[in-house]
Amino acid sequence: xxxxxxxxxxxSLLISVIVCIPILxxxxxxxxxxxxxxxxxxxxxxIEYILNSFTLLVSVLIFTLILGTGTAYxxxxxxxxxxxxFKWALILSFAxxxxxxAYSLTAFFDNYGTAFTIxxxxxxxxxxxxxxxxxxxxxxxxxxxxxxxxxxxxxxxRASFLYQSQNLIDLGKNLGFSKFQSxxxxxxxxxxxxxxxxxxxxxxxxxxxxxxxxxxxxNTLTTGIYNSWIAFDDLAFAxxxxxxxxLFIFSLFIIENxxxxxxxxxxxxxxxxxxxxxLELNGYKSFCxxxxxxxxxxxxxxxxxxxxxxxxxxxxxxxxxxxxxxxxLNTLYLALLSSxxxxxxxxxxxxGNRVSNNKALNIMSTLSISGYAIPGxxxxxxxxxxxxxxxxxIIKSLGFLSIKKIFIGSVLGLVIVYFIRFYSLAFNxxxxxYEKINIAVDESxxxxxxxxRKTFMNIHVPYLRNSLLFIIILISLEIxxxxxxxxxxxxxxxxxxxxxxxxxxxxDLLEAAAVPSLFLILIxxxxxxxxxxxxxRETNE
Amino acid sequence: MSNNFFEVSNVDFIAGGExxxxxxxxxxxxxxxxxxxxxxxxxxxxxxxxxxxxxxxxKNGDIKLKNKIxxxxxxxxxxxxRNISLAFQENSLFPHYTVEKNILLGAxxxxxxxxxxxxxxxxxxxxxITEILNHYPHQISAGEAQRASLARSLLTQPDLLLLxxxxxxxDQNFKEEIQVKLKHILKSLKITTIIVTHDSxxxxxxxxxxxxxxxxxxxxxxxxxxxxxxxxxxxxxxxLNRGALIPAKISSPKSLESxxxxxxxxxxxxxxxxxxxxxxxxxxxxxxxDDKSNxxxxxxxxxxxxxxxxxxxxxxxxxLLPILVHSHHxxxxxxxxxxxxxxxxxxxxxxxx
Numbered sequence: 075x076x077x078x079x080x081x082x083x084x085x086s087l088l089i090s091v092i093v094c095i096p097i098l099x100x101x102x103x104x105x106x107x108x109x110x111x112x113x114x115x116x117x118x119x120x121i122e123y124i125l126n127s128f129t130l131l132v133s134v135l136i137f138t139l140i141l142g143t144g145t146a147y148x149x150x151x152x153x154x155x156x157x158x159x160f161k162w163a164l165i166l167s168f169a170x171x172x173x174x175x176a177y178s179l180t181a182f183f184d185n186y187g188t189a190f191t192i193x194x195x196x197x198x199x200x201x202x203x204x205x206x207x208x209x210x211x212x213x214x215x216x217x218x219x220x221x222x223x224x225x226x227x228x229x230x231x232r233a234s235f236l237y238q239s240q241n242l243i244d245l246g247k248n249l250g251f252s253k254f255q256s257x258x259x260x261x262x263x264x265x266x267x268x269x270x271x272x273x274x275x276x277x278x279x280x281x282x283x284x285x286x287x288x289x290x291x292x293n294t295l296t297t298g299i300y301n302s303w304i305a306f307d308d309l310a311f312a313x314x315x316x317x318x319x320x321l322f323i324f325s326l327f328i329i330e331n332x333x334x335x336x337x338x339x340x341x342x343x344x345x346x347x348x349x350x351x352x353l354e355l356n357g358y359k360s361f362c363x364x365x366x367x368x369x370x371x372x373x374x375x376x377x378x379x380x381x382x383x384x385x386x387x388x389x390x391x392x393x394x395x396x397x398x399x400x401x402x403l404n405t406l407y408l409a410l411l412s413s414x415x416x417x418x419x420x421x422x423x424x425x426g427n428r429v430s431n432n433k434a435l436n437i438m439s440t441l442s443i444s445g446y447a448i449p450g451x452x453x454x455x456x457x458x459x460x461x462x463x464x465x466x467x468i469i470k471s472l473g474f475l476s477i478k479k480i481f482i483g484s485v486l487g488l489v490i491v492y493f494i495r496f497y498s499l500a501f502n503x504x505x506x507x508y509e510k511i512n513i514a515v516d517e518s519x520x521x522x523x524x525x526x527r528k529t530f531m532n533i534h535v536p537y538l539r540n541s542l543l544f545i546i547i548l549i550s551l552e553i554x555x556x557x558x559x560x561x562x563x564x565x566x567x568x569x570x571x572x573x574x575x576x577x578x579x580x581x582d583l584l585e586a587a588a589v590p591s592l593f594l595i596l597i598x599x600x601x602x603x604x605x606x607x608x609x610x611r612e613t614n615e
Numbered sequence: 616m617s618n619n620f621f622e623v624s625n626v627d628f629i630a631g632g633e634x635x636x637x638x639x640x641x642x643x644x645x646x647x648x649x650x651x652x653x654x655x656x657x658x659x660x661x662x663x664x665x666x667x668x669x670x671x672x673x674k675n676g677d678i679k680l681k682n683k684i685x686x687x688x689x690x691x692x693x694x695x696x697r698n699i700s701l702a703f704q705e706n707s708l709f710p711h712y713t714v715e716k717n718i719l720l721g722a723x724x725x726x727x728x729x730x731x732x733x734x735x736x737x738x739x740x741x742x743x744i745t746e747i748l749n750h751y752p753h754q755i756s757a758g759e760a761q762r763a764s765l766a767r768s769l770l771t772q773p774d775l776l777l778l779x780x781x782x783x784x785x786d787q788n789f790k791e792e793i794q795v796k797l798k799h800i801l802k803s804l805k806i807t808t809i810i811v812t813h814d815s816x817x818x819x820x821x822x823x824x825x826x827x828x829x830x831x832x833x834x835x836x837x838x839x840x841x842x843x844x845x846x847x848x849x850x851x852x853x854x855l856n857r858g859a860l861i862p863a864k865i866s867s868p869k870s871l872e873s874x875x876x877x878x879x880x881x882x883x884x885x886x887x888x889x890x891x892x893x894x895x896x897x898x899x900x901x902x903x904x905d906d907k908s909n910x911x912x913x914x915x916x917x918x919x920x921x922x923x924x925x926x927x928x929x930x931x932x933x934x935l936l937p938i939l940v941h942s943h944h945x946x947x948x949x950x951x952x953x954x955x956x957x958x959x960x961x962x963x964x965x966x967x968x
């Protein structure tokens with residue numbers, strides 16, 4: 075009997091290869107010759123870039139750890155005023171990307187900014203500017219990223235806290251642990267993998283952040299990447315810095331993994347999972363818990379929202395100047411089209427992996443999901459380089475017309491690079507949905523006479539329906555907020571809320587940036603509210 | 616060409632690149648026969664079922680169903696084309712369908728294939744799952760999921776039904792009732808079945824043949840009576856754990872001498888020359904109790920089994936022997952008591968190794 079061609083395996087392999095191309099381009103460039111930009115940089119700003127990146131990374135990690143685990147701990151284990159509201163409201167901070175947070179921070183604390191206006195309205199005319207702290211430069215960047223990114227740690231550690239069995243907490247009480255000792259010795263170590271996962275996302279986002287550091291004019295390695303490409307046209311060096319960034323992040327993961335040794339952090343549900351009983355806080359403890367959560371919620375969401383809202387009301391002409399409907403349609407078009415493409419291909423790829431059970435394919439898939447760790451700037455540039463090379467070396471040499479225009483400065487190009495950047499979100503999201511489907515379910519389907527295609531269409535897709543909807547929302551959210559890829563690869567005269575806000579801000583027209591920023595926050599909030607229902611249901615609440 | 620309904624010939628069963636059970640051969644002669652495979656956990660019983668179902672491939676030997684090869688080195692009929700049904704030990708119900716819908720999927724597969732149709736109501740009553748028909752798989756217990764899965768498999772009315780520990784999660788008090796009903800329905804519908812279990816009582820009751828898998832081999836494949844009374848190796852004896860092996864010497868074609876128990880007579884399962892040193896299998900029902908006997912051994916343990924007691928007795932050489940006594944025996948013995956064994960000792964089947 076001839077061996078049948080496994081179409082699922084081939085499709086899955088093809089998808090992984092396509093996603094891997096720009097990622098491999100980045101790594102291969104590591105060994106290419108660079109321009110003299112490296113020499114110039116080495117003698118001038120390289121140390122500063124590294125130090126700035128390091129300071130930014132460490133500070134943001136510390137603050138997001140405190141805010142993320144602190145709020146997650148409070149809402150998971152205790153009842154206090156509005157604790158149920160904070161449970162999902164804290165996720166709303168995702169709606170505010172770091173660059174919009176940076177605009178709000180500057181708008182509020184700047185000379186004659188919103189803080190100045192409030193003080194003048196309250197206490198009359200005065201020279202308040204010298205007494206208003208200025209959160210710009212490094213501090214501004216740290217604050218913007220902390221409040222914008224802490225939700226990664228919050229969501230993952232909260233989910234982990236919810237799955238911790240009451241039995242373990244009761245055991246802590248039985249051993250005479252105080253609440254702090256229980257938190258430090260039982261709860262926190264149990265949630266360690268989730269917290270590390272959250273922090274690693276924060277680390278990747280911080281090192282890849284472009285909008286906020288550009289706005290505050292901080293020289294980080296990301297700026298170095300951008301400059302080496304823009305000013306020196308030295309993609310190889312840009313890629314080399316990006317590779318260093320990646321290696322740095324991966325080594326952090328490895329160190330963390332090694333430090334775990336053989337400790338296990340998950341619980342055997344069959345071994346008696348017991349639902350937690352939330353403890354009711356009273357008196358000052360209740361007040362402190364409320365104040366802490368409210369502070370984080372206010373700073374991460376209400377503050378930027380109200381600042382943008384205030385400026386929109388104060389300068390209504392900006393609202394009328396803006397083509398809101400066009401921007402809205404462009405933003406949603408990009409987000410929904412890309413997420414749909416991502417979902418379809420990630421589903422096929424996941425199913426291919428599942429039915430083929432092939433080690434080489436698994437390795438390819440793992441490599442292909444590392445796109446999320448590569449800064450958007452680098453991916454966009456790597457894509458342009460690849461298309462240019464392909465066009466010059468292959469297409470033109472075969473005598474065909476140039477294909478550059480099809481891919482560069484087009485929606486197709488944007489969708490492809492979004493695909494590579496956010497493939498890990500879709501792939502991992504679907505993978506975690508698939509992990510809940512016992513392989514015996516597939517096998518039962520085959521034994522009931524279902525073909526692989528019928529099993530996929532009739533069993534898997536309906537079962538994964540909710541997960542898919544959630545992933546679409548999550549990816550849309552990322553694309554709505556995404557800046558560098560859109561900025562570099564968008565078609566001429568094709569703007570989204572994010573690019574409009576960035577262009578206004580870079581022209582020092584912060585008031586004009588307020589309107590698109592406000593719309594961006596509002597749309598993202600709607601997506602988050604829909605998604606939060608899924609997140610809360612997934613965690614049995 | 617043989618006329619066996621199902622046949623496995625010289626097959627190595629492989630899972631995860633590892634050979635789980637080597638060189639297996641057995642056959643089911645008639646349609647409707649039930650075969651039970653017994654063995655300890657992790658030995659590869661499930662791998663055998665998965666391979667027969669087509670979920671694992673083989674590299675040597677062949678598997679035939681109705682005289683057609685369904686698995687060999689070169690042939691592998693896809694699981695969906697075999698008309699073999701496998702009820703998994705773990706929950707394999709489709710999570711997004713109700714129990715009823717899950718079961719009905721089984722009926723859809725074999726619409727009109729057999730003359731004697733089994734209705735949903737019959738199967739649901741048989742397995743007592745009426746109450747959970749509208750539930751989703753995550754809302755039912757492991758035992759209920761197992762019964763629902765069994766119902767789905769039964770409704771497909773396959774050529775060959777494979778059951779992997781079908782009643783392992785079912786409550787003990789309900790188990791025997793289901794065993795009786797299951798056997799009845801399999802027999803009346805003539806569904807040829809292979810059942811994997813680690814419960815020897817279940818295997819002896821349900822199976823017309825039993826296979827014992829030990830040390831990666833099919834050690835014995837025989838009638839349940841023979842497997843129990845005439846085990847073919849010490850490994851099988853140890854696995855069934857229902858007897859003791861004591862040293863003895865053959866003294867005649869019908870007797871042997873034991874230092875522990877004296878002369879023992881009986882029917883030898885295989886002839887052995889006089890003077891041969893052997894290990895004699897003594898099963899709990901081989902010895903009889905007699906308070907008046909002068910052969911007395913010390914009681915070291917008592918197991919109450921409802922209808923009977925199993926006393927464990929210690930010989931002067933510290934060997935432990937089991938003996939079964941009806942629980943309505945006139946009086947009970949305590950640990951440390953001297954316990955009389957009836958003489959002369961006569962054993963129906965003398966099994967020596």
